[in-house]
Amino acid sequence: MTFFMVSALVFTLSAADAVKRFTVGFDANFPPYGYVENGEYRGFDLDLAREVAKRNNWQIVLKPINWDAKDSELNSGMIDCIWNGFTINGRENSYTWSDPYVVNEQVVIVKDDSPLRKLADLKGKKVAVQTDTPVQKALKKGGERYDLGRTLSELVVVPDYNNAVMMLEAGSVDAIAMDIGVAKEKSKKGGLLILDEIVMSENYGIGFRKGDTKLRDIVQNTLLEMIDDGTAARISARYFDGKNVVALGRIKSAVSEDANVSGAGFWDNAGVVTLELLKGLLVSMAIFFLTLLFALPLGLLVACFRMSGNFLLRNFFRIFISVMRGTPLMLQLLVWFFGPYYLFGIQLSKLSLFGIDYRFIAVIIGFSLNYAAYFAEIYRAGISSIPRGQYEAACVLGYTRSQTFFRIVLPQVVKRILPPVTNEVITLVKDTSLAFSLAVLEMFTIAKQIASASSTMLPFIIAGVFYYLFNFIVAGVMSAIEKKLNYYR
Amino acid sequence: MDILSINNLSKSFRQQQVLRDISFTVKQGEVIAVIGPSGSGKTTLLRCAAMLENADGGSIDLGGISVVESGKYADKASLKSARTKCGMVFQNFNLFPHMLVLDNIIDAPVHVLGIPRQEAVREALALLGKMEMQEYVNAYPCELSGGQQQRVAIARALALHPEILFFDEPTSALDPELTNGVLRVIRALAEEDMTMVIVTHEMDFAEKVADRIIFMADGMVVEDGPAAEVIHNPANERTKAFIAGLKSGF
Ligand SMILES: Nc1ncnc2c1ncn2[C@@H]1O[C@H](COP(=O)(O)OP(=O)(O)OP(=O)(O)O)[C@@H](O)[C@H]1O
Ligand SMILES: [Mg+2]
Numbered sequence: 001m002t003f004f005m006v007s008a009l010v011f012t013l014s015a016a017d018a019v020k021r022f023t024v025g026f027d028a029n030f031p032p033y034g035y036v037e038n039g040e041y042r043g044f045d046l047d048l049a050r051e052v053a054k055r056n057n058w059q060i061v062l063k064p065i066n067w068d069a070k071d072s073e074l075n076s077g078m079i080d081c082i083w084n085g086f087t088i089n090g091r092e093n094s095y096t097w098s099d100p101y102v103v104n105e106q107v108v109i110v111k112d113d114s115p116l117r118k119l120a121d122l123k124g125k126k127v128a129v130q131t132d133t134p135v136q137k138a139l140k141k142g143g144e145r146y147d148l149g150r151t152l153s154e155l156v157v158v159p160d161y162n163n164a165v166m167m168l169e170a171g172s173v174d175a176i177a178m179d180i181g182v183a184k185e186k187s188k189k190g191g192l193l194i195l196d197e198i199v200m201s202e203n204y205g206i207g208f209r210k211g212d213t214k215l216r217d218i219v220q221n222t223l224l225e226m227i228d229d230g231t232a233a234r235i236s237a238r239y240f241d242g243k244n245v246v247a248l249g250r251i252k253s254a255v256s257e258d259a260n261v262s263g264a265g266f267w268d269n270a271g272v273v274t275l276e277l278l279k280g281l282l283v284s285m286a287i288f289f290l291t292l293l294f295a296l297p298l299g300l301l302v303a304c305f306r307m308s309g310n311f312l313l314r315n316f317f318r319i320f321i322s323v324m325r326g327t328p329l330m331l332q333l334l335v336w337f338f339g340p341y342y343l344f345g346i347q348l349s350k351l352s353l354f355g356i357d358y359r360f361i362a363v364i365i366g367f368s369l370n371y372a373a374y375f376a377e378i379y380r381a382g383i384s385s386i387p388r389g390q391y392e393a394a395c396v397l398g399y400t401r402s403q404t405f406f407r408i409v410l411p412q413v414v415k416r417i418l419p420p421v422t423n424e425v426i427t428l429v430k431d432t433s434l435a436f437s438l439a440v441l442e443m444f445t446i447a448k449q450i451a452s453a454s455s456t457m458l459p460f461i462i463a464g465v466f467y468y469l470f471n472f473i474v475a476g477v478m479s480a481i482e483k484k485l486n487y488y489r
Numbered sequence: 490m491d492i493l494s495i496n497n498l499s500k501s502f503r504q505q506q507v508l509r510d511i512s513f514t515v516k517q518g519e520v521i522a523v524i525g526p527s528g529s530g531k532t533t534l535l536r537c538a539a540m541l542e543n544a545d546g547g548s549i550d551l552g553g554i555s556v557v558e559s560g561k562y563a564d565k566a567s568l569k570s571a572r573t574k575c576g577m578v579f580q581n582f583n584l585f586p587h588m589l590v591l592d593n594i595i596d597a598p599v600h601v602l603g604i605p606r607q608e609a610v611r612e613a614l615a616l617l618g619k620m621e622m623q624e625y626v627n628a629y630p631c632e633l634s635g636g637q638q639q640r641v642a643i644a645r646a647l648a649l650h651p652e653i654l655f656f657d658e659p660t661s662a663l664d665p666e667l668t669n670g671v672l673r674v675i676r677a678l679a680e681e682d683m684t685m686v687i688v689t690h691e692m693d694f695a696e697k698v699a700d701r702i703i704f705m706a707d708g709m710v711v712e713d714g715p716a717a718e719v720i721h722n723p724a725n726e727r728t729k730a731f732i733a734g735l736k737s738g739f
Contacts, residue, residue: 399600
């Protein structure tokens with residue numbers, strides 16, 4: 001079934017773009033450069049990118065990506081560039097870079113009631129950094145600021161800044177080393193202090209696929225034009241309170257005092273957060289129901305093959321089940337999404353089926369196959385628990401093999417496997433959040449985005465309540481079905 | 490006319506030979522009781538005759554169709570039509586637990602034979618009446634006693650109009666007070682000239698109902714004769730010892 005979907009996708013390849021598409025990859029958890037507000041992507045870098053696209057008559061596509069997968073996204077052609085307050089320092093040779101357009105400082109923030117005031121005070125302290133950021137690399141062994149990093153008691157690597165701020169407030173780290181733009185944004189809500197002494201200074205550039213100088217040159221020239229005619233300064237003013245930070249070709253200090261992003265205040269409203277999360281919940285539910293729709297019958301088919309008399313078939317599906325159950329679902333999702341490119345060189349990024357992004361399709365394929373494997377083992381246990389006498393009675397009565405299966409065996413199997421199936425279904429509700437690894441906008445992904453724009457736990461708490469309610473209803477429905485099937489034995 | 494004719498039948502499970510050179514015939518309307526010690530191969534014999542088990546050698550003719558000839562099985566179509574000639578009643582009933590009593594009986598006639606539902610229901614009700622089970626049409630098997638379940642199982646087998654019915658110890662899974670109802674309906678079938686082969690340990694019942702008794706031991710037919718003769722005047726020493734053992738009351 002899912003294989004069929006993939007092949008259907010390949011056919012839509014030819015429906016390529018009449019207008020060139022310019023796909024910008026960014027981390028939607030990185031205000032003020034790229035973030036979500038009111039359900040829309042906003043940010044300094046995104047506005048620059050929009051204007052560049054407009055001037056070249058390109059159709060812009062803004063793709064929030066999972067930061068850990070950025071290189072795969074770029075190399076497989078899912079995105080054309082990474083434009084995201086993206087630091088050049090330390091990555092000089094990994095991308096084809098534009099000239100630096102912003103110079104940025106890496107600073108340290110602490111709680112304002114903390115005695116720490118200088119970098120030297122950090123000796124023996126715990127400092128948090130975001131994963132795969134230049135400041136993390138710099139503080140690590142071999143990095144340019146290892147002289148500072150080695151004095152720390154621990155360098156705590158966290159998935160995003162929001163996490164780091166929560167840890168700081170909770171006292172589980174003493175300081176955070178981060179980008180000054182983000183630091184200003186985070187410290188606005190009070191209680192946090194930015195140390196005067198900077199850790200290092202770094203340059204932001206636009207990262208293109210290695211060797212893609214053609215696109216780089218077009219984008220860079222357009223950006224230069226925008227600087228010359230003042231457009232870049234106007235965009236900068238929207239996010240940095242009237243001050244021009246763009247420094248393409250003329251490096252100068254980047255972020256003004258009082259960086260101003262309206263995000264934090266906006267998201268304080270629980271009603272708005274709930275509304276956004278509800279939109280994500282719809283996507284989570286779509287993943288849930290589509291997975292069940294495909295995985296339940298597929299599992300039965302896999303179980304039948306697994307029990308087949310044919311040696312090859314039986315063992316192929318034995319291995320299939322073992323791999324599906326033996327590797328993390330998140331990894332499988334990445335394989336379904338990036339695999340077509342790395343294995344066959346097919347760029348599915350530009351594809352869509354009935355207007356559905358391949359990201360979502362990869363999630364459904366990954367979930368369906370993974371859950372089919374789990375369901376298959378449940379079916380198999382159920383089928384082999386049916387006494388032989390049932391088959392023999394059916395045989396003597398003249399039932400064909402398929403009649404025996406569908407009229408006698410399956411109805412009894414359904415009743416027997418309901419409890420373990422209920423367990424899997426409840427796990428599935430929670431597993432839908434793994435779709436964040438492909439940056440599909442389900443509830444957990446959105447909660448993460450809002451949380452990093454507003455530095456609160458609120459979206460996670462509301463999302464948790466929604467997951468719980470969803471499961472509460474699912475458990476209720478399953479137990480109602482169980483009761484209904486209790487009419488015998 | 491012979492409904493069932495078995496010649497030189499043999500069957501092994503791995504190294505162990507369970508049936509050796511078995512031959513006998515069953516005529517239309519005849520009732521045959523098969524007796525013998527545990528492990529002598531009675532169940533295996535019935536299962537071969539009902540095509541639940543494949544014989545290694547010999548021949549079986551069922552209702553005029555050659556099922557197996559010198560150890561070679563016939564084509565699928567012949568086997569399928571031979572299948573409709575026989576019915577089987579199991580020691581532990583094997584009713585379908587998820588179906589009502591009525592559905593247990595009409596499901597095969599409707600879905601295997603293609604008989605219209607209404608007609609199948611009419612006949613099922615008549616059969617349940619004969620089995621003294623008419624009140625339980627809309628019960629589930631789990632709501633019935635063992636004896637009642639076995640009578641439903643007999644009705645289910647009869648609903649397909651088999652030419653011969655095999656019973657494998659139909660009462661041995663039942664409490665003693667429940668066996669009578671089942672034995673009574675089997676007797677009633679015998680009086681209607683239903684052809685039957687019954688594996689049983691109930692000697693009194695065998696004597697009253699069976700025309701002939703076959704005594705098996707070690708996978709062989711040791712004695713085959715009129716019921717009264719085999720019980721009261723057995724020719725073979727092993728038969729004598731077996732019947733004496735039963736009478737002394739194990
Ligand atoms: N499926 C099987 N696999 C291996 N051996 C079997 C199988 N079925 C039966 N046997 C063996 O065949 C022999 C005959 O078994 P069978 O069940 O036919 O005996 P029986 O006469 O019906 O005994 P009982 O009176 O205890 O029911 C026994 O030794 C038994 O262990
Ligand atoms: Mg037996």
